[in-house]
Amino acid sequence: MPKIARRTCFTDYLRAVSLGACKSNRRFLAKFVVLAASVLVIPLAASAQTLVVTSSGSTVSQGATLTINTVPNMPNLVLSVNGGSSCDTVSYAVAVSYSDRAGYTTDATYVEQDEPGDQSVTVSYFGVLEGGVATVSWQFDGVNQSSTLGFFINGSNPQNSDVDAYVSSGPWFIRNLINHESGYQQFDGFGNPIWGSPDGIGLMQLEPPARASLDQDFWSWPANLADGLSWLNNTKKGPAYNSWNNELQQMQSDMAPGQRYPPNTGYSYCYFSYPQNGNDSYADGDWIHYYNGNYFIFWNHSNLSWDIDTTGYVANVCNTPAL
Amino acid sequence: MFAILRPCSVFLSALGLLAVLDLLFGQNAPTKERDANTAPQLYLLAGTPTEHIDKTYPAVLYRAGPDQKLKTVREVVPTTDGLHSVHAWGSVIFIAYPHTIPAAVGIVHTGDPSLRDNLVFNPEAYDALSNPGGFFVSDTRIAVTLARGLYPNALFPLSTNFADPSKGRLANVSSNITLAGQRVKPDGWEEYAALRSEGSAGGPDLPAGLLGSTVGNDLGIVVSGHTTIVAPLPPDLRDTPAFTPIWIVASSADYLVVRRNFTVEELASGKLGDSIQVFLLDRNSGNWRTLRIEGTSSRSRLAGNWLATIVARWNANQLPSPGRDNERGVERDHFPNVRDLYAQFAGKKNLTPGILVLQNLADGRKIRIETGQEDSEILRVEGDVILYRVNDTIYQARIDGSQLKDTTVTVKDEDVPEVHWAFWSK
Numbered sequence: 001m002p003k004i005a006r007r008t009c010f011t012d013y014l015r016a017v018s019l020g021a022c023k024s025n026r027r028f029l030a031k032f033v034v035l036a037a038s039v040l041v042i043p044l045a046a047s048a049q050t051l052v053v054t055s056s057g058s059t060v061s062q063g064a065t066l067t068i069n070t071v072p073n074m075p076n077l078v079l080s081v082n083g084g085s086s087c088d089t090v091s092y093a094v095a096v097s098y099s100d101r102a103g104y105t106t107d108a109t110y111v112e113q114d115e116p117g118d119q120s121v122t123v124s125y126f127g128v129l130e131g132g133v134a135t136v137s138w139q140f141d142g143v144n145q146s147s148t149l150g151f152f153i154n155g156s157n158p159q160n161s162d163v164d165a166y167v168s169s170g171p172w173f174i175r176n177l178i179n180h181e182s183g184y185q186q187f188d189g190f191g192n193p194i195w196g197s198p199d200g201i202g203l204m205q206l207e208p209p210a211r212a213s214l215d216q217d218f219w220s221w222p223a224n225l226a227d228g229l230s231w232l233n234n235t236k237k238g239p240a241y242n243s244w245n246n247e248l249q250q251m252q253s254d255m256a257p258g259q260r261y262p263p264n265t266g267y268s269y270c271y272f273s274y275p276q277n278g279n280d281s282y283a284d285g286d287w288i289h290y291y292n293g294n295y296f297i298f299w300n301h302s303n304l305s306w307d308i309d310t311t312g313y314v315a316n317v318c319n320t321p322a323l
Numbered sequence: 324m325f326a327i328l329r330p331c332s333v334f335l336s337a338l339g340l341l342a343v344l345d346l347l348f349g350q351n352a353p354t355k356e357r358d359a360n361t362a363p364q365l366y367l368l369a370g371t372p373t374e375h376i377d378k379t380y381p382a383v384l385y386r387a388g389p390d391q392k393l394k395t396v397r398e399v400v401p402t403t404d405g406l407h408s409v410h411a412w413g414s415v416i417f418i419a420y421p422h423t424i425p426a427a428v429g430i431v432h433t434g435d436p437s438l439r440d441n442l443v444f445n446p447e448a449y450d451a452l453s454n455p456g457g458f459f460v461s462d463t464r465i466a467v468t469l470a471r472g473l474y475p476n477a478l479f480p481l482s483t484n485f486a487d488p489s490k491g492r493l494a495n496v497s498s499n500i501t502l503a504g505q506r507v508k509p510d511g512w513e514e515y516a517a518l519r520s521e522g523s524a525g526g527p528d529l530p531a532g533l534l535g536s537t538v539g540n541d542l543g544i545v546v547s548g549h550t551t552i553v554a555p556l557p558p559d560l561r562d563t564p565a566f567t568p569i570w571i572v573a574s575s576a577d578y579l580v581v582r583r584n585f586t587v588e589e590l591a592s593g594k595l596g597d598s599i600q601v602f603l604l605d606r607n608s609g610n611w612r613t614l615r616i617e618g619t620s621s622r623s624r625l626a627g628n629w630l631a632t633i634v635a636r637w638n639a640n641q642l643p644s645p646g647r648d649n650e651r652g653v654e655r656d657h658f659p660n661v662r663d664l665y666a667q668f669a670g671k672k673n674l675t676p677g678i679l680v681l682q683n684l685a686d687g688r689k690i691r692i693e694t695g696q697e698d699s700e701i702l703r704v705e706g707d708v709i710l711y712r713v714n715d716t717i718y719q720a721r722i723d724g725s726q727l728k729d730t731t732v733t734v735k736d737e738d739v740p741e742v743h744w745a746f747w748s749k
Contacts (some may be wrong), residue, residue, distance in 0.1 A: 033376040061650045133534070241451030242423050246459055252485035253461040253546060254534060257566065259486070282453075289379050295669060301463055301531040302569060302620065305589045307671075 010206060036043055048083035049117075049140050053149050063175070065152040067191065068129055070162070072220055077123040081140065084117025091115070091139040093124055096153055098132025098192070098218070100200045106130060106215040117141075129219040131191070154191025158221050160184050160323045163203065166222060172231050172280075173288055175322030176269055178228075181205040184323050186221040193218040204228025210235075232291060240287035243295065248282075250299040251306075262297060262306040267318035290315050330735045363749050364734065365710075366436050367393065367702075367717070371659050371739035372406040372528045373422045374462070375668070379405025381657050382418050382429065383738070384436055386565055387717075393736040396436055399429040402657050407460075410477060411744055412467040412519040415498040417477040424448050425460050428477060428496055442478055443509050444494035454499040458483055458492075462531035464546045469576075470514035470720075474499040478514060480546045480739025491547020498742060515551035522580075522624035524571040524743035525633050525712070529665035530622065531573040535581065537563050542581065557611040558604035572601060573625035575594055578684055579604040580630065587621070590637040595619045597636070616678055620673045624701065628685040631701035638674035645677055646696030649714055651740055660699060661709065663742050679711060681722075688725050701746040715739040 043067035053060040056076045060066065066075035079092045091114055097107040111211040112121045112232065117140070131153040138145050163184055167174045178184060186202045188194045199207050206217050210231040216223035251260055264273040272287075273279040282297050289296035292313040300307040369381035382400035385393040400406055405422030419425035426448035430440040449457035456479040475498050482491040495511040516626075523530040536545045540561045541552045553571070560569065560583060572580040582601040589595060598615045605612070616623060618634040625631075634682045639646075647670065650661040670673070675679045675697040681704070683692040692701075694713045702710040707722040710733065717734040720727040734742075 047588065093738065178580050236377070238452045239449065242449065243375065243377070245451060249459040249482070249485050250462055250531075253459075253480075253482070254463055254568070256485060256488075256545075293378070294376045300529065301534070303530055303590070303672075304584060306421050 005308050034263070049088075049145075050082045051136065051138055051145070051147055051149060052080045052082055052120075053136055053151075054078045060149065060151055062150060063152075065154060065191075066134075068131055068153065068155045068219060070156050070158045072129060072155070072222070074123075074125040074129055074159075077119050079112065079123060079136065079138075080120035080139070081117055084140070086116050086118050088117025088141050090117050090141075091116045092121065093137050094121075094134060095137070096130040096132055096134045098130070100193065100218070101195050104115060104199075106132065106218050108215070131193075131214060131219050143165070143201050155187040155193065155219055155221075156191065157185055163225065164323070165219070165223050167229060171232065171284070171287070173270065173284065173317060174229070174232070176287065176320050177291065177317050178203055178225075179323050180317045186224060204231075206231070213307040232287070236290040237287055240290040241283045243290075244281070244283040244286045245299065247297060247299045250301065253300060254299070254304055259307070260304065262308065265308055268316055270314070270318035271322065288317050326472070331667075340654075350601075361749060363747040366396065366433070366746050366748055367734065367739075367742045368399070368409070368416060368418075368431060368744040369738050370400065370409060370418065370743070371407045371526060371529065371616065371664070371741050372408055372530075373659075374407055374528075377421050378654075379403065380659050380661065382406050382420075383741075384431060385391075385565075385738070385742070386436075387734045391732060391734050391736075393734060393738055397439065401429060406540065408462065408465060409524065410465060410467050411521055412475045412628070415467070415475045416744055416746075417467065417475075417498075418497070419460070419465070424450075425479070426459075428479075430497055432498070432500070433748050436748055438500070440500060442496055443508055444496050445481055448524075449483070456483060459485065461485060461546055463529075463534035464544060466515060466518045466533055466544070468514040468517045469519050470511070470517040470581060471499075475519065476514060478511070478518075482547050485547065489607060490549025491549070493549075512549040512551050518544070518553060518571070518574050519576075520571060520574045521626070522630075523622040524624065525622065525698070526741070526743050527659075527661055527667075527669045527698070529668045533574075535569045535571050537565060537567040537569060539565070542569055553743040554604055557581070557604070557613075559613075560602065572623050573630065575625055577606055577608065577628070578625065580614075580623070580625065582616075590619055591639055593637075595637075614682070614684075616682075617678065626701075626704035628683050629704045630682045630684055632674065632680045632682070633703065634678040634680060634702050635669075635673040635675045637671050638670075641671055642674060644670050644673075644697035646694075646698060646714070649696060650698050651715075658738060658741065677713075683708070689726060690722065690725055691725065697738060700743065702742070705747070710745050712739065712742060717742065717745075 031146045031228040055066055068074055081090050092112045094110040099105045108128055110123050113120045134151050135154050136149040162219055182194055182203045182205055185194050193201050196205050201218055206227055211217040212227045217227055261274050272282050272285045274282055285296040292322045296314050333543050352375040365387040367385045371380045381398055381402045383398050384396040386396050388394040399418055400420045403669055404420040407419040407422050410417045415595050416431040418429040425445045426445040432438050445456045445458055449459050461480040464480045471474055478494045479494040481494055484490045493510050493512055495508045497506045498547055520533050535542045536549055540556050542554050542556050543550050555661045568584040570582050572582055580601055580603050598617050599619055601614050601616050603614045605611050614631055619637050620635045621632050623632045624631055652662040654660040677694040677696040677699050679692040679701050696713050699713040709722055711718050718730050719733045720730040
């Protein structure tokens with residue numbers, strides 16, 4: 001359709017020129033003028049358009065850095081073409097890609113298709129946040145243009161209070177855990193998703209399969225927290241509580257009619273005991289440890305004694321303050 | 324005078340020759356290939372119990388292939404469930420699952436390894452979120468018994484609270500598949516008197532063991548207020564306080580092997596030396612005698628007259644055992660990180676130097692296999708044939724007096740580190 005509209009615009013122009021020539025009764029000259037015009041006009045029209053990219057009113061230059069804000073929202077991006085007309089159509093593609101240290105790639109391409117050549121368009125992200133290397137490419141009247149614009153999109157960390165508010169319904173140790181895992185950082189000093197060995201991402205240092213939101217776990221701090229909370233509550237709590245209660249029963253079975261309770265285990269911000277007596281439950285100790293894998297406490301049948309991982313993950317979390 | 328060979332004569336002669344050849348080399352003749360089809364094949368059960376952690380792995384039954392690779396026969400327990408424990412005796416292997424609080428058992432019948440036989444014995448298993456009033460299983464009182472003759476049963480003591488004797492019950496699982504719908508019965512505590520235990524397998528897990536108690540001058544199984552006498556105590560263990568824990572190392576029709584429990588303090592003191600004393604009841608004579616087992620925290624397994632031991636010593640400084648670097652150090656597909664598991668469990672407080680000891684309880688012979696590898700164990704002894712595993716390789720050898728001869732590689736494959744049970748079957 002755009003091509004048909006173009007021919008209409010161009011043949012009208014040629015007709016106007018040829019009518020002028022006909023009025024002077026010089027048909028041969030008219031045809032020459034039309035031919036000359038078509039030879040001259042087309043190349044001039046093809047080299048007249050340039051891509052224009054702005055963000056919040058400012059021109060985005062090659063190699064610039066835009067930032068996902070703390071809400072989080074993607075940066076405002078407005079695309080247009082200089083020298084386009086209403087008879088022209090322009091399609092834009094904004095490709096964003098990032099690869100982390102483990103080789104995992106996040107990417108998305110935002111497309112604005114068949115826009116009028118004389119109109120600007122604000123890129124719609126549809127709630128999908130992506131960062132990394134960004135490239136804007138465009139088509140003018142169906143022809144791929146060689147000029148593109150490359151820039152960067154990075155992220156910005158939320159306020160500690162925003163993180164605390166988001167996880168306020170989580171378990172009592174969640175803020176200690178987040179601080180231990182990431183220091184309350186979703187992004188590093190370069191605005192890239194913070195990565196920790198063996199392959200953790202963001203505030204909750206999510207590893208597969210806990211990254212239920214995939215790329216959003218990298219670029220959206222609420223998604224990262226939500227998936228971390230879900231992993232804790234829906235995947236780890238039940239097995240952890242089953243484990244502790246089973247270990248307690250194993251002790252009861254082995255030591256009956258006697259008992260051998262585990263020794264109290266204390267840290268700066270946690271104090272585990274059984275009977276609980278107002279202290280923290282060993283079930284929660286296992287729950288904390290299960291986030292990182294493996295046990296906190298188990299009843300060792302071989303020696304009829306308790307085996308507690310006193311210096312491992314639980315110690316790290318329970319000695320880290322909440323922010 | 325020449326005989327003229329008629330065409331039909333030639334034909335009949337040819338037929339006769341063919342008949343002779345067929346008799347010698349044809350399908351009806353006993354051939355090596357035909358023998359191989361009916362010869363017993365080696366089956367290997369792979370599985371890593373993970374009661375104490377939140378990772379789960381499958382139990383898989385394999386057959387040893389002619390190319391020294393494992394051939395999958397069937398999956399006995401899926402990865403999603405994981406294994407709790409394995410108890411083998413005679414022609415039956417009971418595999419309890421899921422891994423934390425078992426509710427069902429997968430049974431391998433060595434006479435028909437392909438037969439899928441799974442039974443639920445704890446339908447009201449405890450779950451913190453969905454069934455907090457449910458039943459736990461006492462790890463150290465799970466036992467195989469032969470009280471009902473030829474068919475081994477598995478006893479699973481259940482309770483909602485083992486501190487309260489009134490809360491217990493027993494799930495008695497029969498391996499007799501002809502019983503149809505009557506294979507899981509409640510109670511039957513008296514069957515503990517005929518308990519059978521091969522002992523502890525190898526691998527990175529810490530097997531629970533079978534725990535008895537002193538009951539006067541007898542050894543008994545005491546759980547949930549029920550007491551079943553197994554045997555009189557050895558003289559040296561009599562007159563000990565009631566309910567003193569006594570570990571049942573192994574129990575067969577011919578032998579009962581027990582030892583007393585050692586506290587962490589005793590083990591750490593170094594006063595136990597390099598070996599411990601165990602007590603051996605010869606059921607045929609009714610006499611107790613003592614035996615020394617190398618190591619202070621060793622694991623032993625009974626096969627006929629042979630007591631097979633993985634030597635281990637108390638490891639106060641939690642040093643890695645020899646061969647730790649040769650163990651699988653990553654978790655891959657359905658295979659565990661063996662190195663990590665040893666570091667957390669069997670190898671954490673036990674230094675395992677890679678010494679396997681065979682002691683013949685009848686004639687006193689002793690054979691020592693020095694593998695130098697933590698992850699090694701004796702899988703089976705049958706007649707004069709021994710199978711033992713070192714990391715990812717299974718060896719077969721012949722016992723000749725007090726030596727091993729004709730050692731060959733039987734299987735070498737990726738999942739061999741998870742193999743802890745072996746049997747031959749047609």
